[in-house]
Amino acid sequence: MKFSLALIAAVLPFISAATLERRAWTLPPVNGIFDYQLGGSYAPNTNVAVLTRDSSASGLAGKYNICYVNGFQTQPQDKQWWQTNHPNLLLKKANGQLFEDPDWPGEFFLDTRTAANRVALTAVMGPRYVDGCAQRGFQAIEIDNLDTFWRAPGLITMDHNIAYATLLTKYAHDKGLAVGQKNAMELGARGKNEAKFDFVVAENCQEWNECQDYMDVYGNNMISIEYNRSYFDASCKARGSKISIVLRDRLVVPKGKSGYVYDQC
Numbered sequence: 186m187k188f189s190l191a192l193i194a195a196v197l198p199f200i201s202a203a204t205l206e207r208r209a210w211t212l213p214p215v216n217g218i219f220d221y222q223l224g225g226s227y228a229p230n231t232n233v234a235v236l237t238r239d240s241s242a243s244g245l246a247g248k249y250n251i252c253y254v255n256g257f258q259t260q261p262q263d264k265q266w267w268q269t270n271h272p273n274l275l276l277k278k279a280n281g282q283l284f285e286d287p288d289w290p291g292e293f294f295l296d297t298r299t300a301a302n303r304v305a306l307t308a309v310m311g312p313r314y315v316d317g318c319a320q321r322g323f324q325a326i327e328i329d330n331l332d333t334f335w336r337a338p339g340l341i342t343m344d345h346n347i348a349y350a351t352l353l354t355k356y357a358h359d360k361g362l363a364v365g366q367k368n369a370m371e372l373g374a375r376g377k378n379e380a381k382f383d384f385v386v387a388e389n390c391q392e393w394n395e396c397q398d399y400m401d402v403y404g405n406n407m408i409s410i411e412y413n414r415s416y417f418d419a420s421c422k423a424r425g426s427k428i429s430i431v432l433r434d435r436l437v438v439p440k441g442k443s444g445y446v447y448d449q450c
């Protein structure tokens with residue numbers, strides 16, 4: 186009797202864990218040939234193993250698909266929706282005006298400064314973006330614009346954004362999605378250790394001399410995009426046998442459009 190009770194006690198946690206387990210997430214294949222299709226979807230080369238598309242698109246069967254989610258700013262087409270439905274979740278300056286990304290019109294900063302806001306933001310962003318990624322054939326999301334704390338100094342802090350990122354990664358993991366940190370090398374190891382990001386997607390790391398800093402945290406679970414041929418060539422030489430590296434045009438236009446640039450190593 187004593188023995189079997191102990192056995193039940195030992196086995197129970199595993200049974201309940203298995204019962205509760207959802208679709209397990211997987212990492213992108215290390216050093217898989219990558220394509221970055223943010224400006225519009227197209228059929229990738231057959232040798233491509235990993236690709237990123239916008240959250241409004243669909244994943245491609247047979248590939249590892251990463252869904253782009255603008256986690257910390259509004260998408261331009263959604264700005265009116267946010268203003269109508271969740272004005273209190275948008276960051277305002279002291280003069281009451283919304284905080285708009287100077288480089289990306291229509292992208293308003295999300296206000297991550299209170300725990301209540303972070304919970305409310307996750308309750309919006311999860312169903313509005315992450316669920317669709319899970320339903321439309323993606324295996325992961327990448328969460329962009331983590332660095333609003335850097336661009337809204339005195340308002341948002343790194344701690345606010347890490348706390349909010351932690352809620353988003355938990356939400357995505359529960360949906361069976363892996364989660365990539367997008368850029369924001371200044372997080373150091375906190376992105377991996379606290380927010381629980383699984384891999385990193387880094388733009389311009391050769392240009393800004395950050396590639397090794399990311400690899401110190403994520404090892405070879407890294408995808409790198411350069412927009413300049415000379416930096417791309419240098420990065421390929423330094424670490425092309427270890428991680429996924431691509432060259433793209435800055436507007437990431439779809440294949441067939443004028444200005445399209447793609448190379449990989």
Ligand SMILES: *[C@@H]1O[C@H](CO)[C@@H](O)[C@H](O)[C@H]1NC(C)=O
Nearest residue numbers: 392412413414415416417435
């Ligand atoms: C790429 O980078 C090199 C080295 O900094 C620079 O000389 C060149 O102008 C850049 N090319 C483009 C297209 O930006």
